[in-house]
Structures are given as structure tokens and as C-alpha cells.
Amino acid sequence: MTDKAGNGGAATGGVTIGDAAKASGVNAKLIRYYESIGLIPEAGRTASGYRLYSPAEVHVLRFVRRARGLGFSIEQIQTLVGLWRDRDRSSAEVKRVAQAHMDELEAKIAELTAMRDSLRRLAEACHGDDRPDCPILHDLAG
Amino acid sequence: MTDKAGNGGAATGGVTIGDAAKASGVNAKLIRYYESIGLIPEAGRTASGYRLYSPAEVHVLRFVRRARGLGFSIEQIQTLVGLWRDRDRSSAEVKRVAQAHMDELEAKIAELTAMRDSLRRLAEACHGDDRPDCPILHDLAG
DNA sequence: CATCGTGCTTCCAGCGATTGGAAGGTCAAG
DNA sequence: CTTGACCTTCCAATCGCTGGAAGCACGATG
Numbered sequence: 174m175t176d177k178a179g180n181g182g183a184a185t186g187g188v189t190i191g192d193a194a195k196a197s198g199v200n201a202k203l204i205r206y207y208e209s210i211g212l213i214p215e216a217g218r219t220a221s222g223y224r225l226y227s228p229a230e231v232h233v234l235r236f237v238r239r240a241r242g243l244g245f246s247i248e249q250i251q252t253l254v255g256l257w258r259d260r261d262r263s264s265a266e267v268k269r270v271a272q273a274h275m276d277e278l279e280a281k282i283a284e285l286t287a288m289r290d291s292l293r294r295l296a297e298a299c300h301g302d303d304r305p306d307c308p309i310l311h312d313l314a315g
Numbered sequence: 316m317t318d319k320a321g322n323g324g325a326a327t328g329g330v331t332i333g334d335a336a337k338a339s340g341v342n343a344k345l346i347r348y349y350e351s352i353g354l355i356p357e358a359g360r361t362a363s364g365y366r367l368y369s370p371a372e373v374h375v376l377r378f379v380r381r382a383r384g385l386g387f388s389i390e391q392i393q394t395l396v397g398l399w400r401d402r403d404r405s406s407a408e409v410k411r412v413a414q415a416h417m418d419e420l421e422a423k424i425a426e427l428t429a430m431r432d433s434l435r436r437l438a439e440a441c442h443g444d445d446r447p448d449c450p451i452l453h454d455l456a457g
Numbered sequence: 458c459a460t461c462g463t464g465c466t467t468c469c470a471g472c473g474a475t476t477g478g479a480a481g482g483t484c485a486a487g
Numbered sequence: 488c489t490t491g492a493c494c495t496t497c498c499a500a501t502c503g504c505t506g507g508a509a510g511c512a513c514g515a516t517g
Contacts, residue, residue, distance in 0.1 A: 191464065201465085202505065210503095221512055223465060232456070239455045244430040247503075257452050264449035268441045271434055271451050278431040282424060288386040289420040292413055299410045307406035309413050310399050313381045314374070333493065343494085344476070352474095363483055365494055389474070 187217060187225030197234035204234060212237065212247055212254075245274055329359060329367030339376035346376060354379065354389055354396075387416055 194201045205224075207213045213233060216224035226234075233254060240250045252270055256262040298308040336343045347366075349355045355375060358366035368376075375396060382392045394412055398404040440450040 189465075200505095203503090205466090206504070219512095221465085223512080235457055236455050239457065241503090242430075243434055243455075244427065253452070253455065257456060260447060262447050262449075263445045264441050264447060264451075265443045265445065267449045267451050268438055268443040271438045271441070275431055275434050275438065278427050278434070282427050282431065285386065285420050285424050285427070288384075289417055289424065292385055292417050292420070296410055296413045296417065299406050299413070301407045301410040303405045303407065305402060305404050305406060307404075307409045309406075309409050310395070313378050313385075313395065314399060315377055315381065331494075342476095345474085347495090348475070361483095363494085365483080383474090 187227045188231070190216075190224045190226065193224075193226035193231050193234060196231045198238045199234045207234075207237065210247065212251055243274075244278060245270075249274055329369050330373070332358075332366045332368065335366075335368035335373050335376060338373045340380045341376045349376075349379065349389075352389065354393055385416070386420060387412075391416055 188196070190201045190204055193199075194204060197204075199207070204213075208215055208224075213230070216226055216230065218224060236254060236257065237250055240253055245253065249270055253267065256267050256270075292309075295309045295312055300306070330338070332343045332346055335341075336346060339346075341349070346355075350357055350366075355372070358368055358372065360366060378396060378399065379392055382395055387395065391412055395409065398409050398412075434451075437451045437454055442448070
């Protein structure tokens with residue numbers, strides 16, 4: 174029940190991908206995927222080929238997970254991680270990326286809301302009983 | 316400028332895919348795709364292999380386009396087209412499909428709205444100037 | 458020492474709903 | 488006969504994952 178490698182988080186120079194996954198909330202499969210597309214740099218390896226993650230790398234993974242949670246695209250996250258690493262960044266640059274994403278969110282919300290409203294109007298007019306008459310189909314049929 | 320086939324909409328037993336596209340608002344590529352996945356039945360063909368669409372088939376395409384416009388999935392549209400064709404359908408069944416989709420829309424809207432609100436709060440707290448301090452990155456970094 | 462179970466590795470494929478392109482056949486008009 | 492607009496099929500890419508298969512690595516147990 175204890176660590177199979179005996180180093181669940183310290184001293185050896187990094188944790189395995191499974192532990193990095195647990196610590197960051199990004200599953201192992203996804204971590205490899207993020208590496209493969211270049212979102213995160215290639216991890217170091219043990220002699221036998223296992224990936225190793227330092228606390229700093231786990232931190233990046235957590236960052237990525239949070240950014241995905243806010244709906245940022247991989248491309249935007251790449252930019253954000255870059256800005257995060259850059260101590261001389263301007264907050265204006267970060268804000269620009271965030272604003273761009275907010276605009277996308279706003280557009281998507283508007284689109285979905287319009288769909289929902291149209292649909293709601295149609296559904297409200299539909300009896301929803303055994304009779305075949307249905308304003309929903311009537312509308313779709315044009 | 317007139318019809319290349321001389322039958323832009325009548326008498327010959329159907330229009331070509333390009334004309335069906337213009338008439339339905341679904342582009343030709345997409346019509347073929349819809350056929351390939353079984354959303355619409357295989358179209359008839361001319362001797363030389365061109366697809367032909369009757370007014371009724373064009374009508375189905377228009378139906379599909381409107382349903383996609385409301386955000387219904389292909390699978391849901393398949394059900395709706397089936398119900399549309401069935402004169403003995405119950406409006407309750409149609410309403411169920413619509414309601415299911417409205418629930419999905421509602422969930423997505425809630426998700427995106429939560430993202431937008433979080434992001435807005437962070438962005439409002441960000442100066443957006445030359446200084447590197449940024450609550451957005453601060454939050455993402457945890 | 459052999460074996461077991463778990464975790465790691467790579468690679469390949471699929472999801473949903475399109476869109477794009479390449480390579481080639483068909484048709485009517487000039 | 489050539490031109491050009493249409494049609495055909497097939498294959499690949501998009502976005503962000505997720506799943507599976509086949510095979511090595513590792514530690515604990517019998």
C-alpha cells in the first residue's frame with residue numbers, strides 16, 4: 174500500500190507519471206498527450222525509460238489543468254504558460270489572452286442561449302401528448 | 316447562366332447535389348457526408364453516377380439544416396426525422412427529444428457561464444499594464 | 458528464482474461534425 | 488476539341504481527449 178518505488182514525492186529527482194497525475198489532477202494519458210503536442214517539454218527519464226517529473230513540472234501540469242478548467246484552448250495555454258514563466262511579462266498581455274477567451278465564451282453562450290430560447294418557445298407550444306401535431310416538427314419542416 | 320443540365324428543379328426526376336445544396340442550405344460535401352453516415356438514405360443516381368434529389372429529399376435536407384441550427388445532434392436528428400415521417404407519432408415523443416436537448420444546452424450554458432464569470436472576476440482584478448503582477452496567472456498557478 | 462500484479466512504454470484508432478484537398482469522370486457550351 | 492463547371496471517390500485534418508493492445512520494468516510474495 175505504500176509507494177511502489179518508495180519515493181512518492183521526494184529526493185530521487187522526480188516522481189513517475191502516475192504520481193504526477195495524482196498530484197496535478199491531469200491523468201497520465203493526458204500528460205503524455207500534452208508532451209506529444211509540445212504543450213509541456215519532454216520529461217526526463219529513468220535509465221529504464223520511465224518519465225520523471227520534478228515538483229516544478231507538476232506545478233505546470235496543475236496550471237494547465239486549471240486553465241483548461243476555465244476553457245482556455247491548448248494554444249492559449251501555451252501562451253499563458255510562457256507568460257507565467259516570463260518574469261518580465263506585462264499583465265496587459267495576459268489580460269489580452271483572457272479577454273480573447275472571454276469573447277469566445279460570450280459568443281458561444283449567446284449562440285447556445287439563442288438555441289435554447291427558440292427551442293423553449295417551440296416546446297412550450299407543444300402539447301406533449303398522444304396527438305401527432307407538433308409545432309417543433311412543424312417549425313423544423315419549415 | 317441558365318441551368319447547365321437544363322432542369323434546375325423540375326420534371327427530370329430530381330436535381331443534382333449542387334442544386335439540392337443551394338435549395339436546402341446544406342452544402343454538397345455535407346450532403347454526401349450525411350448520406351455516408353446514414354442520416355439520409357442513399358440518393359438515386361443518373362446513368363453516369365450523379366446523385367439526384369427529389370423535392371421531398373431536398374425538404375428533408377432543409378429539415379436537417381434547421382435542426383442542426385438548433386444544435387440537435389445527428390443522432391437526435393435521426394430520431395426527429397423518423398418522427399416527422401411517422402404520421403402517427405405522438406407529440407410527447409418529439410417533446411422528449413427536444414427537452415433532452417434543452418437540458419444539454421442548459422448544462423453547457425451553465426458551464427460556459429461559470430467559466431466566463433470566474434474569468435471576468437480575475438480579469439477585472441488585473442491592471443492590464445506593464446507590470447508583471449497578474450491575478451489571472453496567480454490564480455492559475457494556484 | 459519464478460511469478461504475480463501493477464505501472465510504465467509505444468502506437469494506433471475513434472469520438473462529432475465538419476472541412477479541405479487530390480485525382481479523376483461528365484456534361485454542355487464555345 | 489477544349490474549356491470550365493460540375494460531379495465522383497477517398498483520404499486527411501481539425502480539437503481535446505480517451506481507449507485499447509502489446510510489451511517492458513518493478514517490487515513483493517510464494
